[in-house]
Amino acid sequence: MDFFGRPSxxxxxxxxxxxxxxxxxxxxxxxxxxxxxxxxxxxxIESVTAQEEVVQVLRKSLETKNLPHLLFYGPPGTGKTSTxxxxxxxxxxxxxxxxxxxxxxxxxxxxxxxxxEKVKNFARSVVSPADPAYPSPPYKIVILDEADSMTTDAxxxxxxxxxxxxxITRFCLVCNYVSRIIEPLASxxxxxxxxxxxxxxxxxxxxxxxxxxxxxxxxxxxxxxxxTSEGDLRRAIMSLQSASRMATxxxxxxxxxxxxxxxxxxxxxxxxxRVWNDRDVDKCVEAVDDLAFSGFPAAQVLAQxxxxxxxxxxxxxxxxxxxxxxxxxxxxxxxxxxxxxxQMLDVMMQASQIVQSA
Amino acid sequence: xxxxxxxxxxxxLDKLTFHTELTGHLRQLATxxxxxxxxxxxxxxxxxxxxxxxxxxxxxxxxxxxxKVDQRVFETPSRRKIELNVIxxxxxxxxxxxxxxxxxxxxxxxxxxxxxxxQQVSTASTGRKFKVVVVHEADALSRDAQHxxxxxxxxxxxxxxxxxCCSTTAKIIAxxxxxxxxxxxxxxxxxxxxxxxxAVAKKEGITVPHEFAMRIAEASRxxxxxxxxxxxxxxxRQYPFDGAQEIPIPEWxxxxxxxxxxxxxxxxxxxLMAIRKQLYEVLSHCIPPTTILKTVALQLVEDVDQALxxxxxxxxxxxxxxxxxxxxxxxHLEAFMARFMSVYKRxxxxxx
Numbered sequence: 001m002d003f004f005g006r007p008s009x010x011x012x013x014x015x016x017x018x019x020x021x022x023x024x025x026x027x028x029x030x031x032x033x034x035x036x037x038x039x040x041x042x043x044x045i046e047s048v049t050a051q052e053e054v055v056q057v058l059r060k061s062l063e064t065k066n067l068p069h070l071l072f073y074g075p076p077g078t079g080k081t082s083t084x085x086x087x088x089x090x091x092x093x094x095x096x097x098x099x100x101x102x103x104x105x106x107x108x109x110x111x112x113x114x115x116x117e118k119v120k121n122f123a124r125s126v127v128s129p130a131d132p133a134y135p136s137p138p139y140k141i142v143i144l145d146e147a148d149s150m151t152t153d154a155x156x157x158x159x160x161x162x163x164x165x166x167x168i169t170r171f172c173l174v175c176n177y178v179s180r181i182i183e184p185l186a187s188x189x190x191x192x193x194x195x196x197x198x199x200x201x202x203x204x205x206x207x208x209x210x211x212x213x214x215x216x217x218x219x220x221x222x223x224x225x226x227x228t229s230e231g232d233l234r235r236a237i238m239s240l241q242s243a244s245r246m247a248t249x250x251x252x253x254x255x256x257x258x259x260x261x262x263x264x265x266x267x268x269x270x271x272x273x274r275v276w277n278d279r280d281v282d283k284c285v286e287a288v289d290d291l292a293f294s295g296f297p298a299a300q301v302l303a304q305x306x307x308x309x310x311x312x313x314x315x316x317x318x319x320x321x322x323x324x325x326x327x328x329x330x331x332x333x334x335x336x337x338x339x340x341x342x343q344m345l346d347v348m349m350q351a352s353q354i355v356q357s358a
Numbered sequence: 359x360x361x362x363x364x365x366x367x368x369x370x371l372d373k374l375t376f377h378t379e380l381t382g383h384l385r386q387l388a389t390x391x392x393x394x395x396x397x398x399x400x401x402x403x404x405x406x407x408x409x410x411x412x413x414x415x416x417x418x419x420x421x422x423x424x425x426k427v428d429q430r431v432f433e434t435p436s437r438r439k440i441e442l443n444v445i446x447x448x449x450x451x452x453x454x455x456x457x458x459x460x461x462x463x464x465x466x467x468x469x470x471x472x473x474x475x476x477q478q479v480s481t482a483s484t485g486r487k488f489k490v491v492v493v494h495e496a497d498a499l500s501r502d503a504q505h506x507x508x509x510x511x512x513x514x515x516x517x518x519x520x521x522x523c524c525s526t527t528a529k530i531i532a533x534x535x536x537x538x539x540x541x542x543x544x545x546x547x548x549x550x551x552x553x554x555x556x557a558v559a560k561k562e563g564i565t566v567p568h569e570f571a572m573r574i575a576e577a578s579r580x581x582x583x584x585x586x587x588x589x590x591x592x593x594x595r596q597y598p599f600d601g602a603q604e605i606p607i608p609e610w611x612x613x614x615x616x617x618x619x620x621x622x623x624x625x626x627x628x629x630l631m632a633i634r635k636q637l638y639e640v641l642s643h644c645i646p647p648t649t650i651l652k653t654v655a656l657q658l659v660e661d662v663d664q665a666l667x668x669x670x671x672x673x674x675x676x677x678x679x680x681x682x683x684x685x686x687x688x689x690h691l692e693a694f695m696a697r698f699m700s701v702y703k704r705x706x707x708x709x710x
Contacts, residue, residue, distance in 0.1 A: 035515050076533055105509040111435055149505050235536035242394050242539040246383055262527065262540045281667045285659065293545035293580045295400035297527040330675075334528055338679040339648050342655065346675035349668035 036241045037234050040209055045086045048079055050197045057192070058087050065137035069162060069171045071186060073178040074194030077232030080174045081145055083194075088141055093131035100128055105145035115157045123165040140169045148175035155182045162188055196231035206236050215244040216251040224257045235261075264296045269304045273312075276352040284348040288341060298340035302331055302347065315355065322354045363586045366558050369423070371412045374405070375557070376550040377543065384409065384541075388416040393488075395511055396521045397496070397535060400543030403581030406523050409543060410492060413521075417490075418449040432468055434461050444469070450490040456498035463503040470507070474514035488519050496522035497529040504531045511537045548575035551585050558586065562593075570599050577605045610645050611653060617695075618657035625699035625706075630692070637691050647687035651678050651694060658698060666705055673697050 042048045045058050054072075061067045072080040088101045102122045104114075119142060130136030144150070162171050162185070173189060175181060203226050210217045217240070225243075229235035239261050243252045246260070258265070268291070275287045291301065306327050310320060330343050368374050371388070374381050387393055393413075398406050414422040428444045440461050445452040451473055455462040470491055477487070493499070499507075511520055511534070520538075527535060546554070552571045559566040566589070574592070578585035591606045592599065617636050620629060640650055655674035659667050677694040684690055 035512060038512065038515075077536075113435070145509065146505060149502070229536070232536065235532075238536055245387055245390060245392065245394055245539070260540065262535070262542070281664050285656075285667075293401055295404065295542050295544045297399070299528045333675070333679040336679065337529065337682045338675070339652055340526060340528070342652060342671070342675040342678050345659075345671045349671050353668060 035238070036209055036213065037237050040237065041082045042079075042086045044090050045083060048083050048086060050201050051079060051083065051194055054083065054192045054194065057190075058083070062087070062090055062135055065135055067137065067139070067141075067170050068190040069166070069188050070173070071178070071181065071189035071191045072172065072174045072194060073176065073181075073191070075196050075231060076176060077229070077234035077236075078194040078196060079233070080194050081143075084141075084143055084172045084174065088143075091135055091137065091141075093134040093136070096128065096131045096134070096136065100140045101143060102140070103143045103145060111151065112153045112157050115154045115161070119158070120161055123161055123169040127168055138168070141172060142169060143172045143174065145174045146176075147173040148177045148180035152182055155185050159184050159188070197233060199226055199231075202226045202229075202231065202233055202236060205233060206240055209237055210240060210244075213244065215240065217243075218251060218253045220254045221252045221257050224254045225261075228257065228261045228263060262297065262300060264301050264304055268294075268296065269301065269308055272301070272305060272348065273308060275348060276355045278352070279356065281349065281352075284345065284352065288345045288348055291344060292341045298344050299331065299334050301344070302327055302334065305347075309351075319354055319357070323351060326350050326354070361587070362558055362562070362590045363583055366561065366586075367408055368412065369415060371416050374409065374412060375554055376546050377405075380409075380541070380543065384413050385416065387539075388413050393417065393490070393519050394539040395515075395519055395537055396541055397527065397530065397538035398521065398523050398541045398543060399525065399527050401545045401581070402525060403578075403583035403585075404543045404545045405582060406543050407494075409541075410521055410523060414450055414490060414492075418447075422447050422449050424448070430469065432458070432461070432464050434464050440464070442469075450492060452492040452494065454494045455503060456495050460500065462498075462500055463506050466499070466503045466506045466510075470518075470520070471510050471514075474510055474518040477517050488515075488517055490519050490521060492521045492523065494523050497524035497526055499530075501531060504534050508533050508537070545580040546582050548572065548580065551575040551578065551580065551582055554582060555585060555589055558589070564593060564597060565599075567599055570603065573605055577607060610640055610643060613640055614650060614653045615657055618654050618661070621654075621658070621695055621699060622661055622702070625703040630696055630699065633695050634688070634692055637688060637695075641687060641691075647681055647691060648678060650687075651681065651691055655694070662702065663705070666701070669701055670698060673701065 045055055045062075048055055070084070072084065074080060085103075088097050092100050102119070104119070122140070122142060125140075127138050127140055130138075147155075158171070171189070173181060173185070178186065178191065178193075203222055206222050206225055207217075210222070221243075225236045225239055229239065239257065240252075243256055243260050247256060272287055272291070275283050291298075306324070309315065309323050309327075312320075315323070326347065330347050333343055334340065371381055371385050396410075398410060400406055411422070425445050425447050428446055430442050430444055432440050432442065434440065438461075440458050442453065442455075442458055442465060451469075453465070453469065455465040455469075458465045470493075473489060473491055507520070522530070522534075522538065524530065527540070552568070552575050555566060555571045555574060559571075571589075574585050574588050578588055588605060588607075592603065595606060596603055613636065617633055617640075620636075621633060623629075637650065641647065651674065655670065655678075659670050659674075662670055673694060677690050677697070680693075681687060681690040
């Protein structure tokens with residue numbers, strides 16, 4: 001989790017920017033330029049929470065100064081990148097981190113050429129002087145963020161490099177889908193699965209950020225933020241920051257959150273459902289026209305309609321099953337770039353037939 | 359002489375006429391001195407670009423209007439050179455990476471990152487520490503390009519803000535969406551269009567009868583851009599307006615309606631051949647195949663019997679989806695027409 005622990009601890013570890021969050025007298029916009037997600041990244045693995053098993057293993061490796069190659073995987077916003085960055089900091093201290101860690105992500109060119117040159121050169125270079133205040137084991141770390149977007153060729157080129165320079169360089173691969181990492185690479189690493197964070201912990205974190213940033217926010221709104229971001233803490237905090245910019249003088253409430261994260265208002269969805277129950281086809285056309293003009297994303301509307309339909313007690317199981325098949329097909333078509341208006345029209349008309357087929 | 363659409367484009371936030379609540383939010387964002395990354399979405403002709411440039415002006419003052427066109431050359435990893443036109447001012451860059459086709463990732467990696475890494479020299483007049491990169495047609499960005507954008511957006515937030523402009527958020531990957539503030543720009547209502555038309559007409563010194571303006575608004579399908587073009591075209595054709603005057607609709611649209619009508623009239627292979635020829639003609643005028651299929655289908659839906667509508671819509675949706683994954687548009691357009699004919703013919707025969 002992008003977990004910042006207790007503020008005192010965070011501040012102590014931060015060193016360079018110790019009291020940012022408490023200093024409100026500074027000109028507002030200077031301080032605000034940092035995304036909160038970065039600002040509240042954990043500075044030490046001790047402040048990473050909700051991933052106890054991972055932290056336990058890493059703590060052990062800090063003590064023994066021995067670290068295997070690592071492979072972190074799990075859904076977005078669960079703290080994979082944060083954990084490895086925090087670990088590197090704990091190992092080398094804030095200064096030595098700069099020379100001992102190479103971070104590459106999808107925004108860098110990572111074709112086979114880069115792996116052969118940049119990574120290899122870094123991997124075989126001599127380990128820089130250590131900071132005596134930290135454990136500083138005698139190896140460097142290469143972090144390959146978003147590794148699942150690397151080509152298979154580039155991954156294959158890594159295999160030998162990983163073994164050859166294992167003495168002085170450790171690799172950490174971070175990805176969402178472990179299945180996209182080629183087997184020979186995966187087998188060289190210790191795998192850690194990051195789980196989606198439980199709602200209470202996510203709520204607590206969001207509330208904490210809100211408090212230390214001095215944002216007034218409803219209790220319900222925090223819940224809503226966490227709910228709509230589906231376990232992705234980064235998204236929740238990002239949304240919170242966006243909301244705070246919109247509401248400089250007011251309290252953030254649930255409705256604002258919903259508009260912000262792009263949830264379609266319940267009234268719109270409810271209206272569409274009423275159209276199903278009518279037999280009037282022209283009304284369908286009209287309703288879909290309206291929907292297209294108001295600019296709501298079709299995929300989102302579809303998802304919400306689906307939720308609504310599945311909970312509808314008036315529909316039989318067979319009807320629900322048919323609706324689910326229909327919506328599944330349309331969702332696939334949408335994600336492949338089909339026209340939103342035609343697809344929505346199709347959904348509406350077929351759904352109204354299904355609903356009335358009783 | 360500029361078109362009215364350009365001539366009367368509102369340049370500042372104050373002059374925007376509809377979506378006042380949204381305008382208020384945008385002003386608040388622009389004046390706090392700190393802007394999040396924005397993802398602006400909405401149907402065409404709803405004023406996305408106008409709003410973006412108004413926000414830029416609000417942030418940087420009139421300097422943001424001094425635009426120049428640059429041509430940049432990029433080199434792909436395979437040593438191919440690609441050229442891209444970029445519009446720049448001293449404070450922002452506008453680009454359309456999808457022009458670079460499958461190499462859009464290179465553009466994102468090179469250009470946006472380069473912009474992100476250089477710090478803006480803060481001038482006294484603006485005091486803004488960041489510059490803005492406006493990405494048009496962001497929904498056409500490939501997945502690779504969007505992934506490349508992820509970390510850049512986070513890491514260099516101090517130096518740069520990204521404004522993504524697109525017509526639907528469906529094709530923007532979730533990690534990018536979660537880094538942006540979503541701004542939805544809905545299409546203006548016919549009433550709002552009528553108001554704008556009235557205001558423009560007044561500045562041009564012509565009078566527009568209310569019901570005529572209303573008819574234009576209806577015909578434009580809530581697209582302000584199009585409504586203004588229609589008004590200008592109509593005024594060239596015949597002025598003063600009389601209430602019954604025909605509204606000029608684009609030729610291709612009329613053409614597509616004829617196609618729909620001819621399919622309703624006769625369902626024979628010979629007719630299909632004739633339609634094929636017409637479809638080719640429309641395609642050769644660079645009308646996007648999706649638009650063709652949609653226009654024809656909606657026209658057919660309007661004309662056929664109630665009971666048949668769901669089926670027609672279903673087939674239209676089906677073939678449009680095929681069109682997206684397929685290669686040759688004409689095959690799918692024709693398939694749809696043939697399918698429609700067979701459906702319609704069966705229906706007529708059952709009726710007898």
